[in-house]
Amino acid sequence: MSQAFGTEHLSVFYGDFEAVKGISLEFPAQSVTALIGPSGCGKSTFLRSLNRMNDTISQARTTGHIWMNGSDLNDPATDVIKLRQQIGMVWQKPNPFFKSIYNNIAFGPRYRGMKKKKQLDEIVENSLRKAALWDEVKDRLNESALSLSGGQQQRLCIARALSVNPNILLLDEPASALDPVSTGKIEELISELKNELRIVIVTHNMQQAARVSDYTAYFYLGKMIERDKTDKIFTNPENKLTQDYISGRFG
């Protein structure tokens, strides 16, 4: 199977427990895919497997394939540092480094060897502009990132992920710790960013999934029950399990 980006029969085990069960899912270009489903169904585990973050969990083991332009990212020979530059991740709680706003963004490019101040300045500005944060922070770039509000910190984390030019962004409930105004900003940002990269978002908020995504996949007990265009999932899903979940009858 050769495709731009997607999984094939991907399973993730924690010890003997199979948390993600043989999921094959394609992520089309310039689109947002939302992963929804009840707590514990494997959404975050699946998301983390896409850029091999589960490798950092000692008892986790992933089988199957993660295809990107014909290469299997689950191959042990994959350079995971490079991979995580191509597939950026933003977590539920904003996690800026204990550094200045500028140095949070410049960190990745510097790590990749960029030393020229002028180029770094450009990357910092462009990343912050893409994350819709530049106007709010341009006069305080040397202040600590921790002086920002929670919503600003989350946009900073998105800017930090963008600073190394990823082509895929993984978002694990990126707005769940934020107020409605900050949530709205993150959602707007997602809609803009999808013109440049693929986005996969885990969300518990079904209205949010309906607002921001083009495709929605419903997970249940580690399996992907159904994946379709978001409109279809929320108006006329094929599977009764999906119907029960989106109509609140689950459980």
Ligand SMILES: Nc1ncnc2c1ncn2[C@@H]1O[C@H](COP(=O)(O)OP(=O)(O)OP(=O)(O)O)[C@@H](O)[C@H]1O
């Ligand atoms: N590090 C871990 N070690 C062992 N089991 C884990 C680990 N992380 C997750 N699990 C288990 O794997 C299953 C899937 O968890 P996961 O966090 O992926 O679900 P989720 O759908 O994202 O849940 P939530 O919506 O509550 O965040 C759960 O049964 C969970 O207890």
